[in-house]
Amino acid sequence: MIESLISIAFCLSSLLTLIILLLPSQCEPSKKAKGGNGTPRPNVQILVLGDIGRSPRMQYHALSVARKGGKVDIIGYQESDPHPEILSDPNITIVPLRPHPPFLQTSNKILFILYGPLKVLFQVAYLWKCLAYTTAPAQWMIVQNPPSIPTLVVASVSCFLRHTRLIIDWHNFGYSILALKLGPNHPLVKVSTWYERTFAQSASVHLCVTDAMGSVLKDKFNLRAPILTLHDRPANHFHPILDPGERKKFLVTLPEAEPLRQLLESGGAEVLVSSTSWTPDEDFSVLIEALQQYSEQAENEPCLPHILAVITGKGPQKEMYMRRIAALEAEGKLKKVTIRTAWLTVQDYAQLLASASLGVSLHTSSSGVDLPMKVVDMFGAGLPVVGWNRFKAWPELVTEGVNGMGFGSAAELTDQLVTLFKYPQQLDRLRTGAQRESGRRWEDEWDPIAGTLLGLT
Structure with a gap:
């Protein structure tokens, strides 16, 4: 019975996801901003399917782009206060995502499997609205991964239609985190692994947090695009107190x-x-x-x-x-x-x-x-x-x-x-x-x- 419900839920979610993604969007490419010396500066979208305030690396990306004169739309949930400079920088715009209904959040394994497709549908709809309508097309989109579902598929389609170059910033692997909840041999973990490896192919460039992760992306994901290691480093507000x-x-x-x-x-x-x-x-x-x-x-x-x-x-x-x-x-x-x-x-x-x-x-x-x-x-x-x-x-x-x-x-x-x-x-x-x-x-x-x-x- 449970397996039948899961199959029906995923079929419905897949169908509705395709319908949402095929809806028309605002696809005209945007014009590049210019720095003080007239040099073109890119517009960059930064997408994190999580709380912006608890995503320091993505905030640091936004601040670095803005300090160089680029324009940034940072898209994510607003559950806690982001870095103060994010709020005050005129080159950075926060585009909040609407949270999914609270009842879809559960630690129960069976309910997690049943609610998962519904949660994904809400996220697909909100993401597509933000990426296809709320924001103007950009030259680059930097996507935090994980979570990979549904981020990678929505970002891939949006970037394809808007002629935006996609950068996946790999913090970890979505399927390995899912395995903590469901077990490494669960069918959904195997589907997640296939999904993550498949849609990773749509990126123009991959950033990763360690050399070891870069090796996995190269050897097991067989990615064709460049893979660059960008180690995490502290921002300037962290500094020693010597006294x-x-x-x-x-x-x-x-x-x-x-x-x-x-x-x-x-x-x-x-x-x-x-x-x-x-x-x-x-x-x-x-x-x-x-x-x-x-x-x-x-x-x-x-x-x-x-x-x-x-x-x-x-x-x-x-x-x-x-x-x-x-x-x-x-x-x-x-x-x-x-x-x-x-x-x-x-x-x-x-x-x-x-x-x-x-x-x-x-x-x-x-x-x-x-x-x-x-x-x-x-x-x-x-x-x-x-x-x-x-x-x-x-x-x-x-x-x-x-x-x-x-x-x-x-x-x-x-x-x-x-x-x-x-x-x-x-x-x-x-x-x-x-x-x-x-x-x-x-x-x-x-x-x-x-x-x-x-x-x-």
């Missing part, structure tokens, strides 16, 4: 730090920060278990400081983990650890990273070849990192023992926390490496690769 007194001054003003202000002022507490989207590809239980083990050990070793763990971010699994943390606190198992969540402004988040003692990344990588943007931001703020390192691309970002350390279990993470907070000189050495890493900036990476590609340098 320990200034770092402490900021930390004690945080509302989340109120219960521990005296300990922070006396040096009896250290601040650990982690940013998460609370999704299945970040197993937050690893950090919770490690903090519980650290607390037990710190009760017997007075030299170990109290830890204030500040967790930033929003996502579907947050409430589940918060209930678990509350239960551990009620049982008295986190006596030497305080865990708080926060949602900060762009500037406050940058200051928190620069002021904390240690960053933690729980990104496990569904594909093995993507990298967590949060670690890039931490390095931009001069913050040393410990992170899950059991995936291929990790060494492209972190130099073991120089600017960070990797772990593969809660026990390993506990050992690292104990070692780094028990022997501060080791933590200082990692901070020096992270501060050195902070000198590598987004514009330095973007200008010779994407800037040259778009004709802006």
